[in-house]
Amino acid sequence: MAIDIRESVDVGQPGGSAPSVRQSNRPSWLGQHLGTAIIGAVAGYALGHFIGNSIASGYVHVANSGQNDVAVCLGLAFGVFGWLAGVGALNYPLAKLVGKEAPDEIAETGWGRYFRYTLDHKVVGQQYVIGVLLFLFTGGLLAMAIRTELLYPTNHLIGPGTYIAIVGEHGTIMMMMATSIVIGPLGNWLTPLLVGSRRMAFPRIEAFSFWIFTAGYLVILTALPLGGFPTGWTGYAPLQTESGAGMDSYLVGFAVIGTGMILAGFNMAVTIINHRAPGMSWSRVPIFAWSLLATSSLLTLATPLLFVAGLFGVLDRTALTAFFVNERGGSSFLWENLFWFFGHPEVYIMALPGFGIVAEMLPVFCGKPLFAYRVGAAGMVGVALLSFFVWQHHLFQSGINPDMRPLFMLTTELISIPTGFIYLVGLGTLWRAKIRFEVPMLFCLALYFNFLIGGITGVFLSDVPVNVTLHGSFFVMAHFHYTIMGGLVFAFFGGLYYWLPKMTGYSMNKRLGQIHFWVMFIFFNLTFFPLFVVGLLGMPRRVFEYAARLQGLNDFSTVCAYVLGASFVIFIANFVWSIYIDPRPAPANPWGSRGLEWQTPTPVPFYNFERIPVILSDPYHYGEENPLPVADLGLGGTPVAAAVLSGNGEHASGSDGGGPSV
């Protein structure tokens, strides 16, 4: 790892200028907002559906079939465009396209801004918080339905058709949500603050990625009224090709979400690389930013495969191409490989940000510097790189060339090494610390426990002979719930408890936070640990009937799942209580963090930093007698930067002197 540790002399544009906006006194219900977006989406769907019917209703495979995939796909695609146009996300590109100057975006301060296309990364981050929570809770309710059906081995509360639709919907919603659960809210809100910039590199793309993310949520929800899709989130062809109209929602939905993922990742990577403040060399970048960088490179490089695979699937279903149809010269293995070539990097998209969050919080609550910072950064980059070389471990028993299997077993097991780096950082930081058990820290420690179980069971699955028994069983399902939910979702909630005081300006209730944590942690483990056993005992995934001898374990898991679901109600109650009912203003730096984001006033002003800060050290010098300030914020007094960096005086003057120029 060649990490450049020199003082950075030229780190590109330091993000000095904010996007051009004007403030307006227009009432917020005028203009474009969520309401016009809904109108646009409905109108777009109607138009697309009409066009699809006009084109295809006479086709042999459509006429009298009761299903016109052309109309559904076009309806969904036009609906997405209607949604984006309705909210105003297309104003700028369309105006530029016809050679006109785009209208200025309005900078609002009231409630209305949360329902608009807005260029303030902090508002987008807050929109994302609500967006991903909505996504998460929708998927969670579907999970409750799944567990309810599994209360009885052969008596059914919901029919197999509804069950399979719910399984697919739950998986797809959760996978879509999990790709953005950290990158979206915390990534967008924090990245400029972490690297000392006033904005994301591309504020319009940032806002666009949020609104297309919500469009993807709506598209995948349309699968339910369209009859659902029977393939699960993996969408294997040829089942995909023969399924009902709900499958169109899946394919279009993944393409839409995928577009948002590519754009969000691209934006994030460019921001971290090019918008670092002067003095923020690669060895001073917060570890969370490293994990975001690794994640966004995965988003940018892996997701196009998903988009292309989804497009092929749509063509197979509408234009009767044969990409995935064996009988006509295609191959069902093509979908499996395209999907997992995206799908495996994707699961690290759902792990790395969690590692970043916990590594960022540990030093604060341990009162110690981060241990082995470079090893941690190398671990994140290493996991990201290796994740492109493991996808066939999903296909060990599928009938692919058998000689590939030792190779993919090796690459899969090699990932344990950089993942171990990340554990080394965590465990090393805990060494002889004085741990403050604040709520975010509890979530941190829980991640190390949960991901340990998830990671170790991953090694079981990577071992091909053991995989023969475990593949496609509940063991796999328990394994990835331990990594994604036990890792990422726990880290996300830890991150929320940690950064919400900064985001909202109000402290979260500590007592409720502790109750939330303990209920969630205990019942998460009680829900999913028995499912490892259930899988070992021979229960395949996604079934609605199972052996009667497994009922005890399944019922135990179901009951615990209800309590786990209820723990999120505690979180909502805490959120509403602490922010709306009994708001207590949070101090600017409640945890005593040295991170750059905590050096800003609360609430964070529109321009983040009055002057672009000059970074003087990495943010992990905890417990030192007289540590160097992490940055010179240029807020009067002796300019620390000038004093410290006497040899590099240009850094101090590099802080673009202009204050906010609204």
Add this chain to the structure above:
Amino acid sequence: MADPAGGSHRARSEDARHAWRIFAIWFVLSAVIDPLYYFLAGPHMPPGAETSAASGAQFDLNVVMVTAMPVVIAVVLYLGYAVVVWGAKRSGDREAVGGPKYTRNLRVQMAFIGVTTLIVMGMFVFGTVELIVPAGAGGGEGPNPIWTPTSKTILPIQVIAQQWKFTYRYPTFGGFETDQLMLPDNTTVAFHVTSLDVIHSFWAYQLGVKADANPAEDNVAYTTTQQTGEFTVRCSELCGLWHGSMYDFGHIMTKQGFEQWATSTEQKLAPATKLLPKFAYTYVPDANGADGGYYPDNVDPYSNVETYGASTTQS
């Protein structure tokens, strides 16, 4: 940057005290739990011992478990130790200042990375040997298996999956097709798994066999039966509406009993067999409309591995 070796002599001895304590607890726990697991629980772990693939899978699972448990114990013990010993007295203790300011320790880092690499490479070598030596360990090897059983006489059985049922064809008994899966004891079996519609997966749980059933593809998995008994077959790849009820049960019988069953079933089903398409590895036409190879007539039931079904001439 903090001093790499931990500063004063006292700090170092403090380090050593904690390290030894954690190591000792870890060592005792691992030394107790690992053998307890291996000898008490190990022989009862799934998928059992009905076939060579099953007992192989059980052995592999136990070895991985015995390797993994000390790792789990180490990390959980460390986390627990940290919480108990290094927790601040009051959670709101804002003055809390952590211990020594280690930012790196080359020896610890190298040791950590070295140990994880060793474990990983050991697992890889073990897994590869256990995959190749027992002829694919019961997993589907695709149409061209490269790891084949040492036994020269192999009973071929075709597994045909369709929504939402498995049927089985016995090509060496006139090619009859039935929904009963019967196997002879002490025999190497080759499962030729294929599908008529979507992707399914043939999971014979107690046999330790799993192979995806792909349309237009012959996926071969080997195992050798060792005991008589019953086993469960489930579909383990989501195949649509009734995926959850796509299961049945098979039996491993004595060799004699099996032959009796097979010949009598062959006679009983002869009129139906005549109406079936000729035996082929796949039943979905390929891009040129051809449908795979045909099985030769009148062959020895336990065919030589080189010749059974070798004919690919089209009729």
